Amino acid sequence: xxxxxxxxxxxxxxxxxxxxxxxxxxxxxxxxxxxxxxxxxxxxxxxxxxxxxxxxxxxxxxxxxxxxxxxxxxxxxxxxxxxxxxxxxxxxxxxxxxxxxxxxxxxxxxxxxxxxxxxxxxxxxxxxxxxxxxxxxxxxxxxxxxxxxxxxxxxxxxxxxxxxxxxxxxxxxxxxxxxxxxxxxxxxxxxxxxxxxxxxxxxxxxxxxxxxxxxxxxxxxxxxxxxxxxxxxxxxxxxxxxxxxxxxxxxxxxxxxxxxxxxxxxxx
DNA sequence: TCTGACCTGCGA
DNA sequence: TCGCAGGTCAGA
Numbered sequence: 507x508x509x510x511x512x513x514x515x516x517x518x519x520x521x522x523x524x525x526x527x528x529x530x531x532x533x534x535x536x537x538x539x540x541x542x543x544x545x546x547x548x549x550x551x552x553x554x555x556x557x558x559x560x561x562x563x564x565x566x567x568x569x570x571x572x573x574x575x576x577x578x579x580x581x582x583x584x585x586x587x588x589x590x591x592x593x594x595x596x597x598x599x600x601x602x603x604x605x606x607x608x609x610x611x612x613x614x615x616x617x618x619x620x621x622x623x624x625x626x627x628x629x630x631x632x633x634x635x636x637x638x639x640x641x642x643x644x645x646x647x648x649x650x651x652x653x654x655x656x657x658x659x660x661x662x663x664x665x666x667x668x669x670x671x672x673x674x675x676x677x678x679x680x681x682x683x684x685x686x687x688x689x690x691x692x693x694x695x696x697x698x699x700x701x702x703x704x705x706x707x708x709x710x711x712x713x714x715x716x717x718x719x720x721x722x723x724x725x726x727x728x729x730x731x732x733x734x735x736x737x738x739x740x741x742x743x744x745x746x747x748x749x750x751x752x753x754x755x756x757x758x759x760x761x762x763x764x765x766x767x768x769x770x771x772x773x774x
Numbered sequence: 775t776c777t778g779a780c781c782t783g784c785g786a
Numbered sequence: 787t788c789g790c791a792g793g794t795c796a797g798a
Contacts, residue, residue: 509792565793582793583782598782617781619793657775666794673792722792723784742792763777765791 508580510638510671511714512725512733513567516586517560519728520611523588527605528556529571536600536618543624551624552576552603563631564670570628577629581619583724587612592730616724635668638707639715643669645704652692652700659695660688661762663707671711675720675742678767680710682741687773688759688766713738741767 508516532552537545555571562568567578578584587593593614601613601622613620623629636642651669655662662668663677672680681688683706686699695703714720719733722743726732740750745758749769759766 512792579793581781582791595783615781616783617791617793619781621794664793675792720792724782725792762775764793 508565508584508719508725509673509676510562510565510711511676511735512719513562513565513580513671514715515719515727515733517562517567520560520586523728524557524605524609524611525559526556527607527609529553529603530606531604533602533604534600535602539600539615539618539620540622540624548624564634564637564666565673566631568629573626575625575628577623577625578613579621581615581617581621583617584613584615584620585724585726586728587614587726587730588728589730592726633667635666635670638669638671639711643704643707645701648704649697649700652695655692657692658688658761659686659690659692660766662692664762664764669707672707674764675739676710676714678742679739680706682768682773683710685773687770688761688768741769743767
């Protein structure tokens with residue numbers, strides 16, 4: 507599932523539900539998802555801690571609770587659910603958190619590509635690129651970053667060490683909106699194209715956040731419902747269908763071993 | 775830079 | 787039965 511809009515949706519939903527909640531028990535059912543601590547450490551560190559905040563950095567979700575900071579990467583199929591009854595794959599629930607109030611929180615990940623870390627201070631994510639929403643990524647900054655690279659623009663957008671949070675769906679959608687072919691090299695983009703690209707990165711991601719993300723299979727919000735953004739996609743998963751702008755067929759190619767969708771006529 | 779590996783479920 | 791899927795990482 508989870509690119510920036512899905513992780514941000516989850517963060518926004520968890521915040522009002524769990525801020526101020528004190529953890530009674532944290533049951534880690536699949537210890538190998540935990541990357542930098544022992545299961546024992548995890549089990550012992552969390553009880554008694556009160557959740558203060560949920561933050562996001564790129565595709566990472568960080569829980570602030572006292573001096574402990576569990577960090578989650580949701581991989582391809584990780585989701586959080588507040589109600590076990592909403593789980594379609596209860597056998598793939600890897601973490602259960604039970605709170606003093608009786609509330610519960612479940613981390614489910616069918617494909618087990620998700621990862622969990624446990625930090626004793628706020629994690630810093632060295633090597634992670636700029637946040638695409640907000641002030642950090644200005645048009646000038648984007649132009650500078652593009653100039654210094656020689657790669658396909660789609661792979662540039664998906665590089666987490668360059669811009670943090672864009673994945674395969676939104677890279678295709680952003681490039682369609684900006685009318686730029688995914689095959690273009692970064693250093694071939696002209697200033698007007700860069701300005702449009704900058705605008706569309708913000709517009710596409712923000713709109714997807716407003717629509718609670720894109721659901722194709724596993725992704726659900728914390729409430730267990732699908733996102734809405736799949737109803738607004740222009741090219742992703744629309745191979746051989748007519749482009750909404752020009753009517754020509756949407757093409758599917760493989761780029762960096764990932765499916766890539768675009769309109770040859772509209773995107774140059 | 776590219777490929778395969780990590781996993782499981784689903785649809786053709 | 788096979789290929790594919792929203793992500794990342796190691797190794798060639």
